[in-house]
Amino acid sequence: MTGKGIPEQDNFCDCGVFVLGYMEAFLQDPDEAYRKLLHKERVDWNINPSNLRNQIRDLIFTLQKEQQEQINREKEAKRVAWREKKGSMAPIQPSRPNTQRASSQGPLVGQPASENSKLVSSPGLPPRSY
Known part of the structure; x- marks a missing residue:
């Protein structure tokens, strides 16, 4: 041929x-x-090249729109899954140190001092309130 x-x-x-x-x-x-x-x-x-060109362009735009919608749905699904995962996780509370006072010492680490007291500490010595 x-x-x-x-x-x-x-x-x-x-x-x-x-x-x-x-x-x-x-x-x-x-x-x-x-x-x-x-x-x-x-x-x-x-x-008819003009009609065929228009059909091809319309097809490309339609496929692009469908693809973008699919991408948006996937992003939203990930966002929802992340929120659900984040919401289902119980907040982790930091462990609280022993808050009992020693008789002559000021507040222990992790225990709030009273509002009116100032904490003063020296290296190697426990903090004292005045």
């Missing part, structure tokens, strides 16, 4: 559009298109 009778585009700027149009027409009835090509009969390709 030679290149004679193979469809050609009618301009020099729509090569890709024509290839897609030929593929679409061929795949609608491949047996008939193949038979016509083998018998060198005229195949009515009936390709």
Whole structure:
């Protein structure tokens, strides 16, 4: 089989559009298109590049919108799962140190001093309130 009778585009700027149009027409009835090509009969390709370009653009935009919606749903599902996980975790309370006072010492570490007292400490000595 030679290149004679193979469809050609009618301009020099729509090569890709024509290839897609030929593929679409061929795949609608491949047996008939193949038979016509083998018998060198005229195949009515009936390709309108402007319409096909618009269809391709619309398809791309539709697929992009669907993909973005899917991405948004996945992000929201992750956000909800994270919130549920965060909410189900009981807050971890820090362990409280022994808060009993020694008779002559000031407040122990971790125990709040009274509002009116000042804590003074020296290195190596327990804090004292005055």
